[in-house]
Amino acid sequence: MTEFLATEILARLQFALTIMFHYLFPPLSIGLGLLLVIMEGIFIRTKNPIYEKITKFWVKIYAANFAMGVATGLVMEFQFGTNWATYSRFVGDIFGSALAAEGIFAFFLESGFLAILVFGWDRVSPKIHFLSTIMVALGSLFSAIWIVIANAWMQSPVGFHIIGEGLHRKAVIDDFWTMVFNPSSVRMLVHCVIGCWLMGAFFVMSISSYYILKKRHLEVAKKSFVIALILGFIGSVLAATSGHFLAERVSVTQPAKLAAMEGHYRTGTGGSPLYLFGIPNNKTETVDYGIKIPGGLSFLVHGNFTTPVVALDQFKKEDRPPVGITFQSYHLMIFLGIYMLTLTSFSLFLLKINKLFESKWMMKIFCVSILAPVIANQAGWVATEVGRQPWIVYGLLRTPDGLSKSVKSEQILISIIIFSIIYILLFITYIFVVNNKIKHGPDDLIQKLK
């Protein structure tokens, strides 16, 4: 029994470690990809060489990031089989077609055209190059689509029936499009992709503000900053909107998750409160030190202040997700979202009155604000996945039942240790390389040109 428990904890830890590390990179690929399309699009339109320089500079950084995404992404695909074999057998009939579609439609597209994007400047015409940039951006978007569909199906499985018993129980697909457009997929996908845009926007703003502070490459930095700021503002508004619609859907498909995210223990009879802060206490089933808006949760879910929202007390103890982590990561994400919205709208105002780039303080804030979307994206994932517990496929398969039967805990332990070492080394190297590129800046390319 303890061996089994250890296996479960280790396998989950390994998944968390590898996905969280992986998820540092693809959001940037998606967000920066969109910005590259915009930047190069302006170049094609205006023929202004400064935009060519801007695009080439960001492509260099994009390439390093992309390689990390590919390298860490391979692990994700194989890990379903290595650590979660029983889960793979259970979902293969459904999940598999999404993964295969991802490979065929997304990965080939992005990795193929990436070669032209990075190495093809002198080999193809500017228009073809621009087309390749669009293809890479589309490819990374497609990969998000298929993987989010697969994950959304795990949150709200539909379009299947169950066959077999015990270990041989598995889900079999009834209708592909019902599976694809399951109740969670569109809202999750929209929210997720917008989170990626924020990542790209704040990344560009962070590096640009560094240049502005150092008074280097000012033209490139300011032009990049403005493009990214507009995307960052639009993204922040849309993130809040799409987040609201997603939470509303979660209240229908996974009420236990929403209750955990909101620290909502007791259904009661009147309106349900919305906690802004607090520490959920599982013993007393209350939120300690909480600040709440009475009826707020009812308003967000039902549109009035009096209808109660389903709380954790409607679920058996063994069917409840861990409340503390879900609550805190969800709230952290929301606060970071509000922070990004405030920061970008205030900055747009400063830009309008020509005070933005003169403000050292704002530039310093933007330098470090890259952490906001990074943490918000991770926290959003934690709230989504921990909130789904104790299920790996909601309502159908419990997480411990999805483990590989033939894998021992010490094998996982060894692999976690080695993954940790490799990932720490990789991360240091990645930061070092990107930092190097930033230090060299966009002029580097022009020097070599001569």
Add this chain to the structure above:
Amino acid sequence: MDLHIFWFIALGILLAGYAVLDGFDLGVGILYPLAKTDNEKRLFLNSIGPFWDGNEVWLVTFGGALFAAFPDAYATAFSGFYLPFMMLLWALIFRAVSIEFRSKHDSLVWRGAWDWGFCFASSLATFLFGVAVGNCLRGIPVGDDKEFSGVLADLLNPYAISIGILAITTFAMHGSIFLYLKLEGEVKERIHKWLWHTFGCFVVCYIFCTIYTLVTIPHAIYNFEHHPWLWSIVILNVLAIGNIPRALFLGKPGYAFLSSSATLIAFTALFGVALFPNLITSSLNSEYSLNIYNASSSDKTLHLMKIIAFIGMPFVIAYTLIIYWVFRGKVKLGKFSY
């Protein structure tokens, strides 16, 4: 056609595509110590620069398609080969970042470390692919619950190790022909010598492994006995191998590369014929083997994926052709190179 057989063949095509394409860039990694100066090393890296990433996608798609079409085989193989697969992942991660990061910083220690990592990881990954193939041919202990019931040591048997070495020599030969096509000048002449060295090693290993297989794995030729036309693959394989030195001798390295590609395709086909209809052969009891029927997804999913494949594959082939066309010709170091 029977959907199960269709997907068995489709997986074979993906695997063959991977062997032919990633085979040469892994081979370049194995032969990487042949590059002496920093400039030569960069030429080696940039010869595969635009391609390696797309080539690896064939493996990713193979993994995804195996998961989708035959979830039980995917689950059993990946959880059974746990540590070897983890090692493969580490090698592939290391290799990817070695290529990407190596030339980004100008220091002997830095470049030396990534150089070493690139060569080691390429060789290790190739070896592990061979070991996996060897074990699939030989059969692994799988019980009636479809789960692997052996230990790590079962996987490192002499037969699997021989196939692992064969894989290294095959990819080294394939990679050397690719390098010969892509390089110029003095380094090209050095590769020319190694074309023959790698070919020699390959032929020795090929003959050894063929005999080893025929002697120790009788079920490998079961399908040949019932379908004699399958021997044509063997004949084509031998002809392709024979054409490599002929083309090299005639100074037509392009044909030699096509021949070594054909060799890899024939190897994959023979691997498929030896397995069919099994995906994972149980060494405990042939009834426990996972085959294309008892390990597969529902016909509905197989049909859906067939549609996806028919829509997607023309695009995949088009992208591949476009990329190889855009980056045709000799490697030149430019301002965007690794």
